[in-house]
Amino acid sequence: MLRPAAAALAPVAAVAAAHIVPAATWLPRLRAVCFPRLAGLGRPDHVALTFDDGPDPRSTPHFLDALDRLGVRATFFVLGASAVRFPELTRDIARRGHELAVHGWTHSRPWLPAPARDLAEIARAARVVRDITGRQPLWYRPPYGILTGGRWAAGRRLGLRPVLWTAWGRDWTADATPATVRATVSVDLRGGGTILLHDSDRASAPGCWRAALGALPALVVGCRDVGWEVGTLAEHAVDHRGADRRGDARAEVAPWSGQDAWQHERHVVEPM
């Protein structure tokens, strides 16, 4: 039997657990093994290319031009506050064939449970994307990849599917270069994976977007060289049964990595 003080605290602990326990899906290896759809595992002959933190008029147009040159379409997880500030750029992303998805209203950390605020902000961001582009977004990726219980529930209620990533470029750091971004992505990249890069430095080191931009051509060519098509999450078929055949997908790692992605012990660092 609980003491009175402990009994009084039990509901608080339950609320805290419901808030933060789902955020454990942030751990990349846990996610890839236990939650392949959340990780963004799709059909094995395809790699989804995704960008977070835009739109940003200083950097996003460079990515749109580079993607046009490469003939690649990607998924952009935008912030609602930025989309409403730069509607023409947001519209241009969609007009050029890319997919828009929801990253949140602002790039905030969810320290305390706030399910009503989560719902209101994600709904507002989704509405802005829909109003500007004329298309209902399908996907939601929370800032920092921290999927709390409140954010998960809000996404579900709004019909947005949460998707994180299987491979990131650590392109948000001040010392990132095109070579480090490419090498870091390759550690965990395999057929069916989802790449996380950033088309804005608004939540990271100033100018770091240039490293992601510089890495793009080699990343895309490297994928194509081994027969992986590069495209949007919508084309990725996250529901494809191949997403559950992880054993098959693991056999194929980025051939330029020189490593077995699943033997690699990654450092736990905070994504942007």
Ligand SMILES: [Zn+2]
């Ligand atoms: Zn972000």
